[in-house]
Amino acid sequence: MGRWTFGLTFIWKVVLTLGLVLLYYCFSIGITFYNKWLMKSFHFPLFMTLIHLAVIFLFSALSRAVAQCCHQRPRVVLSWADYLQRVAPTALATALDVGLSNWSFLYITVSLYTMTKSSAVLFILIFSLIFKLEELRAALVLVVLLIAGGLFMFTYKSTQFNGEGFALVLGASFIGGIRWTLTQILLQKAELGLQNPIDTMYHLQPLMFLGLFPLFAIFEGLHLATSEKIFRFQDTSLLLGVLGTLFFGGILAFGLGFSEFLLVSRTSSLTLSIAGIFKEVCTLLLAAHLLGDQISLLNWLGFALCLSGISLHIILKALNSKGESGPKPHKGSASSPDLELLLRNREPGDEEDEDEGEKYFVVQGQ
Numbered sequence: 258m259g260r261w262t263f264g265l266t267f268i269w270k271v272v273l274t275l276g277l278v279l280l281y282y283c284f285s286i287g288i289t290f291y292n293k294w295l296m297k298s299f300h301f302p303l304f305m306t307l308i309h310l311a312v313i314f315l316f317s318a319l320s321r322a323v324a325q326c327c328h329q330r331p332r333v334v335l336s337w338a339d340y341l342q343r344v345a346p347t348a349l350a351t352a353l354d355v356g357l358s359n360w361s362f363l364y365i366t367v368s369l370y371t372m373t374k375s376s377a378v379l380f381i382l383i384f385s386l387i388f389k390l391e392e393l394r395a396a397l398v399l400v401v402l403l404i405a406g407g408l409f410m411f412t413y414k415s416t417q418f419n420g421e422g423f424a425l426v427l428g429a430s431f432i433g434g435i436r437w438t439l440t441q442i443l444l445q446k447a448e449l450g451l452q453n454p455i456d457t458m459y460h461l462q463p464l465m466f467l468g469l470f471p472l473f474a475i476f477e478g479l480h481l482a483t484s485e486k487i488f489r490f491q492d493t494s495l496l497l498g499v500l501g502t503l504f505f506g507g508i509l510a511f512g513l514g515f516s517e518f519l520l521v522s523r524t525s526s527l528t529l530s531i532a533g534i535f536k537e538v539c540t541l542l543l544a545a546h547l548l549g550d551q552i553s554l555l556n557w558l559g560f561a562l563c564l565s566g567i568s569l570h571i572i573l574k575a576l577n578s579k580g581e582s583g584p585k586p587h588k589g590s591a592s593s594p595d596l597e598l599l600l601r602n603r604e605p606g607d608e609e610d611e612d613e614g615e616k617y618f619v620v621q622g623q
Contacts, residue, residue, distance in 0.1 A: 277520040278532045284513040286540055289371070291506055292362045293548070301481055302359040303473035305503055307466060310352075312507025313514075314462035320455045333450040335460060344451075347443050348464030350436035356469050357429035364422025367544035368552055371537055372411045372560055373426045378567055379404045380434025388438050396573055403566025410559025417551055454514060531571065534564055 296302060321332045335344065361370060379401055385391035412418055443451065451457045482488050490496040520532070541560065544550040552560075 274520075274524055277516070277523055281513075281516040281520050281532060282536055282539065284509055284516045285536055286543065288506065288509040288513055289367060289540060290543070290547075291509055292359055293367050293370075295502065295506065296359075296362040299486065299499065299502075300363060301477050301484070301487075302363060303356055303469060303477050304481055304487075305506065306352075306356045306359050307469060307473060308500075308503040309355075309507040309510045310462045310466045310469070312504055313458055313511045314466075316508075316511045317455050317459035317462065321459055324455065332459075333453075333456050335449060335451075339449060340460065340464075343443060343449065344460055345464050345468075347436065347439040348461045349468040350432055350439055351461060352465035352469040353472075354429050354433045354436050355465075356472060357425050357432065361422045361425035361429065364419045365426065366417045366550045367548055368541050368550040368556075369412070369417065369419070369423065370426055371540045371544070372556075372563065373408065373423060374430055375537055375563055375567065376404055376408045376427070377430040377433040377437075378570055379408075380431050381437050382434075382570070384434040384438040385441075388442070396569070400566045400570045400573070403569065404563050407559045407561070407563025407566060410562060411556045412559075454517075458511075458514060534567060534571075537564065 292302075292305075295305065299305065325332050358370075358374065365373075382391065382397055382401060386393055386397075391397065412423065443449065451460060485491060486495065486499050537560075541550075541552065545552055
């Protein structure tokens with residue numbers, strides 16, 4: 258009877274994990290292809306990003322209200338001083354990362370975007386070393402060389418290479434390194450109480466909106482004001498269709514962050530990291546099959562080299578976390594950032610399992 262129960266429990270965990278991974282894939286891969294598809298006919302990526310931020314803030318506020326009603330506990334609200342001094346730098350870096358990433362879809366293919374964006378872990382490691390969140394080791398140098406070499410091989414003599422788009426997404430990856438490092442520093446300030454992803458997204462979105470708005474006003478404001486799709490619309494149904502499409506993208510962005518949270522809260526950050534590697538492969542295969550992206554053998558070898566560097570980084574983090582799991586880690590401790598998120602793994606025997614949301618942090622990975 259015990260073996261039967263154990264077998265059912267194991268099967269249920271496998272099915273649950275696969276279901277959560279598929280949900281994460283739907284939102285993550287979906288928003289990538291959604292952005293590329295929309296940019297073919299709607300050439301205002303910064304305005305699109307602003308709409309997405311507004312939708313994420315709306316759903317975060319609604320989620321906080323529902324959670325407060327269910328648990329009968331007030332949600333964290335930061336003071337203006339803490340909000341502007343401690344959250345603003347992270348929000349600005351996040352806004353630029355997301356904005357530049359979406360902007361790049363005007364020029365580059367999904368495959369080149371996926372490959373270049375995966376190099377974000379390289380900049381994360383560099384800034385972790387600068388801010389002394391990570392110690393310099395030979396293994397980390399090898400990780401950096403593998404990722405950098407893979408990126409060079411993937412872009413070398415690429416038939417669909419675009420310099421402007423590549424510069425935008427590479428700039429987004431660079432800022433992403435700053436973003437995740439600042440996020441880790443923000444997380445280590447336990448007194449702020451922003452460990453819950455919904456609370457974090459709720460506080461980040463307004464400052465992200467304000468930080469990205471000047472860039473939008475400079476590069477897209479005048480063109481959007483004279484566009485017949487938005488401000489100078491003549492067909493109401495066309496306007497509602499465009500706004501509905503943008504709203505749907507915001508739902509995808511919110512769903513991505515929430516699906517990441519669900520996957521990690523029910524499994525571990527290692528599961529999400531491994532799932533992220535297979536997601537990159539799936540994205541490239543779909544881009545080649547659905548969009549006709551041309552990927553040469555040299556490009557595939559470069560991508561494999563880059564994935565090997567990311568895999569090595571994940572293995573090192575897994576071994577490091579196991580080495581530190583002997584004594585109970587301090588509640589406010591945090592390791593170096595992962596590729597797509599920063600979070601703290603649930604420890605066995607923790608007395609706060611009923612409130613898993615207080616232990617994880619996820620930011621939308623557009």
